[in-house]
Amino acid sequence: MTNGFKWAACLLLVSAQAAMATGDGAVDWVARHAAPMPARAAADLSDAQLQAFGDAVGPARVVALGEQTHGGREEFELRLRLLRYLHEKKGFDVLLLESGVFDVALLQQAMQRGEKLDVLAPGNVFYMYSKSDAGRGLLRYLDQRQAGPRPLLLSGIDSQLSGGLSQRELLPRLKTWVSNGEADWPLFERLAAALFALDRRAPPAAEQQRFDALAARLRAKLCDAGAGDGLLCRSLASLQAQAATLWRGDYQRDHAMAENMLWQLEQLYPGKKVVVWGHIIHLARGVKMDEQHRFAGDILGEKLGRDYYVLNTTALQGSFLEFASGQVQPVPPAYPRSLESALAQSPADFIFLNAPRPMQAGVAGLPARSMEFGYGLPAGSASGLGGHWDGVFYIREMRPVTMER
Secondary structure (H helix, E strand, C coil), X not given: CCHHHHHHHXXXXXXXXXXXXXXXXXXXXXXXXCXXXXXXXXXXXXXXXXXXXXXXXXCCCEEEEEECCCCEHHHHHHHHHHHHHHHXXXXXXXXXXXXXXXXXXXXXXXXXXXXXHHHHCECCECHHHHCEHHXXXXXXXXXXXXXXXXXXXXXXXXXXXXXXXXHHHHHHHHHCCCCCCCCCHHXXXXXXXXXXXXXXXXXXXXXXXXXXXXXXXXXXXXXXXXXXXXXXXXXXXXHHHHHHHHHXXXXXXXXXXXXXXXXXXXXXXXXCEEEEXXXXXXXXXXXXEECCEXXXXXXXXXXXXXXXXXXXXXXXXXXXXXXXXXEEEECCCCCXXXXXXXXXXXXXXXXXXXXXXXXXXXXXXXXXXXXXCEECCCCCCCCCECCCECEEEEEEEECECCECC
């Protein structure tokens, strides 16, 4: 678990007493406005059933499909069904995935040459996406779409460069931009290798300063709009964010994530409609430690406004695979007078609910699951449905993914 997740776990705590204090008016509003979608599995949801979600997205250019955990089977399957709907029916042609920006760029190039993402992904794409049975459903769909007239383009957003492609190919590419006789390059290579391995042991301050100085010289070349290399510019910036986060405890992972996404939106895919796939803590609006340590969704929400639509997923019961420990964990019981208990009044296995506009105070204060299916974002007008996310998909029964390779 990264420093950001540790902090988020501390932030996302709320008492059962707060849930009990929520008024019945908000619960009644949920019952009136929820859109139940009877289906045995997410793959069975029809386009007609998903129209309520499509109408809620409206003209937004960027749709973030958030997950509370990386290990819930129905969460994967539902978001894959929503991705199919957005791509095949709503004109979204780019997927930004929570995985390394450099690694996934090279994988996209390989896919365009006819190679299979499902084969290449292990060791290069976040393991919960590349090695779980449910995650492989996403990889296979991407492979399938490559052969069609409208391929679904793929990019990575994460500033954590821990994939095999980063470890093998990033430094040789950066070296071609290094001035002849650069004395600090061997030190830079050694420290970068430790960052690829997510080694938290901080090197001596003098070595960090030399690393930072060479990185700054390289970025001046790589980030030049006319003569630079955009992918290497963002990859080096991501490596620097790793250094700040791992060596100095200065959490910059999400700032670099947001900058990676904005670069892709503006430079790689101008005018294209984009889906983002990742953990809700990275994608939700308004989540930050302070103004210098903001999560990516907070920055994107500020930059993009209503062009950014955030969907959260939630669950009533069942279990999931907790990604850090590899252990199956139960979904805790739903709080009384919570969003989940209100939605559970319907027997439907899937329910979509869009936030009211303008937001109603009672609904904003309704406790809702926020991370690892726990309750936690602080109650108030800026929290949960309508504050941190624009809509929510409820799943009645969650099962864990299986790690199969």
